[in-house]
Amino acid sequence: MIMPHTHSLLLVFFGQCFRICEMWRKAADSRVPLVRQMKDMPEPNMDYSNLRRQIISMKKSLFDQGYLDEQFNQLEELQDDSSPNFVEEVVALFFKDSSRLLTNIEQALEKHPQDFYRLDSLAHQFKGSGSSIGALRMKNECSMFKAHCSNRNLEGCRRSLQKMKREHATLKQKLETYFQLLRQVGPRERAVNSWK
Amino acid sequence: MAVATETPFHVLAVDDSLPDRKLIERLLKTSSFQVTTVDSGSKALEFLGIHGEDSSPPVSVHADQLEVAVNLIITDYCMPGMTGYDLLKKIKESTSLRDIPVVIMSSENIPSRINRCLEEGADEFFLKPVRLSDMSKLKPHILKSRCKEHYHQEQHQQSDSNSNECSNPTNSNSNECSNSRKRKAEDNEEVLPQTNRSRHS
Numbered sequence: 001m002i003m004p005h006t007h008s009l010l011l012v013f014f015g016q017c018f019r020i021c022e023m024w025r026k027a028a029d030s031r032v033p034l035v036r037q038m039k040d041m042p043e044p045n046m047d048y049s050n051l052r053r054q055i056i057s058m059k060k061s062l063f064d065q066g067y068l069d070e071q072f073n074q075l076e077e078l079q080d081d082s083s084p085n086f087v088e089e090v091v092a093l094f095f096k097d098s099s100r101l102l103t104n105i106e107q108a109l110e111k112h113p114q115d116f117y118r119l120d121s122l123a124h125q126f127k128g129s130g131s132s133i134g135a136l137r138m139k140n141e142c143s144m145f146k147a148h149c150s151n152r153n154l155e156g157c158r159r160s161l162q163k164m165k166r167e168h169a170t171l172k173q174k175l176e177t178y179f180q181l182l183r184q185v186g187p188r189e190r191a192v193n194s195w196k
Numbered sequence: 197m198a199v200a201t202e203t204p205f206h207v208l209a210v211d212d213s214l215p216d217r218k219l220i221e222r223l224l225k226t227s228s229f230q231v232t233t234v235d236s237g238s239k240a241l242e243f244l245g246i247h248g249e250d251s252s253p254p255v256s257v258h259a260d261q262l263e264v265a266v267n268l269i270i271t272d273y274c275m276p277g278m279t280g281y282d283l284l285k286k287i288k289e290s291t292s293l294r295d296i297p298v299v300i301m302s303s304e305n306i307p308s309r310i311n312r313c314l315e316e317g318a319d320e321f322f323l324k325p326v327r328l329s330d331m332s333k334l335k336p337h338i339l340k341s342r343c344k345e346h347y348h349q350e351q352h353q354q355s356d357s358n359s360n361e362c363s364n365p366t367n368s369n370s371n372e373c374s375n376s377r378k379r380k381a382e383d384n385e386e387v388l389p390q391t392n393r394s395r396h397s
Contacts (some may be wrong), residue, residue: 071325078222078328086222093215124274128303129215132325 048185055181062178067171072134088179095172101126102168105145105161109154119157120149126164137167161176205338206230206264210240210271211301220270220326221299228373232266237278240269241286246360266296270322273302273309279305281313288317295345297337301326319343 009151037181062068105122108115127142141164148156208231209220217233224231234240244266269287273280280300287293300313303324310321319337322330 011211074327075219078219078226083225084223090215090218090222093218096255097214121276124303125213128274128324129213131303132213132216132219134325 012144051181051184055178055185058174058178058181063173066136069134069136071131075133088182089177091133091175094129094135096167098126098138098168102154102161102165105164107155109157109161114152114154116149120146123149136169138164138171141167149175197338202230204230205233205335207242207268207270208240208266209233210235210237210269210275210280212236212275214249216272216324223326223328223331224270226328227334229331229334230264232264237271237275237280237283237286240283244269244287244290246286246290246293267342268297268299268334270301271301271336273300273313274304281316284313284316295341297334297341298310299334299337299391308323316373364388 001194015122059068063072075090080185101122105119105126108119108122122140127139127146130138130142141160145157145160146166148154208225209217209224209231211217211220212235213235215386216233217235221231221233232243234243243263269283271280271283278286280302284298284300287296287298294317298317299322300318301322302309302322310340313321335378
């Protein structure tokens with residue numbers, strides 16, 4: 001004997017099953033990931049694959065132009081469902097940390113007499129965290145700066161600092177664009193390294 | 197038959213750089229370690245419970261935390277104040293902490309530095325940036341030190357095991373320990389099948 005409220009529960013249950021089946025069918029038809037269907041995102045296929053092309057192309061150019069190296073791929077490999085924004089988060093920490101270091105270096109350069117030991121140490125920290133996120137050009141410019149420190153070459157340090165600031169700003173802007181593009185793709189789709 | 201859930205190994209990571217701390221934490225968590233990060237050698241010692249030369253067991257003494265054992269310490273070499281090398285020395289000087297494996301990380305590949313650390317008792321030296329593949333080198337050191345610990349315990353106490361990893365009959369315990377010593381550092385989980393089995397029982 002089925003109680004009345006059980007009966008309506010069963011109806012609701014079957015109704016939901018039907019709805020889910022419909023969604024699966026639609027998803028299979030349009031080849032858009034189910035997660036998008038469920039979120040009611042209206043992007044058709046075309047825009048989505050254009051977006052992916054853009055992201056892949058931007059990443060390739062960042063590598064080709066030497067802004068990033070293999071370590072950046074390592075970071076992307078560490079990103080998953082349990083830590084879906086890991087790369088963006090660690091990059092943000094790098095920029096926060098390195099902005100502080102740039103300010104400290106600038107201040108230290110203007111002190112008389114210059115403490116080249118301290119300047120080298122600051123550049124060393126910068127280089128280390130840059131290397132951890134795969135910021136190749138940044139890392140190389142830090143090496144230049146450190147070389148000038150060893151030679152106690154103040155002018156060299158000053159010039160190098162300007163380059164470091166430019167590289168820093170450029171990389172920051174490029175990565176912000178890159179992450180913005182990535183954010184338009186669903187979180188489940190963000191494993192760039194696994195794309196084709 | 198239900199599989200017992202194992203407590204993950206607990207690693208204390210020491211690095212003064214914030215992005216590096218985030219990276220090492222992610223690497224360790226991805227490799228199924230429980231992680232605590234601190235930003236200096238002195239904070240590491242504080243966490244490990246060193247205030248003087250007492251012989252308390254290797255547990256955290258923070259009142260607001262549960263006592264947790266630390267199974268491995270991984271530390272950056274270049275840090276302001278106390279370097280990773282200084283921290284290593286302090287750990288090896290402590291009777292309660294000296295058996296905890298220590299791994300040094302450095303962005304510089306300087307052979308004399310590496311040798312100095314290994315001579316002081318570091319178990320491994322990683323070149324930064326540290327990679328996921330480096331993580332598989334950690335567990336063998338932890339298992340080796342735990343076997344050593346249990347072997348010493350049994351030597352001194354003549355008692356039966358306390359339901360820990362190298363538990364069960366004395367014979368198989370010493371077999372596992374001698375097996376683990378023969379293995380190379382590159383081997384990972386598959387290395388000590390007996391140990392894993394006894395942990396699951």
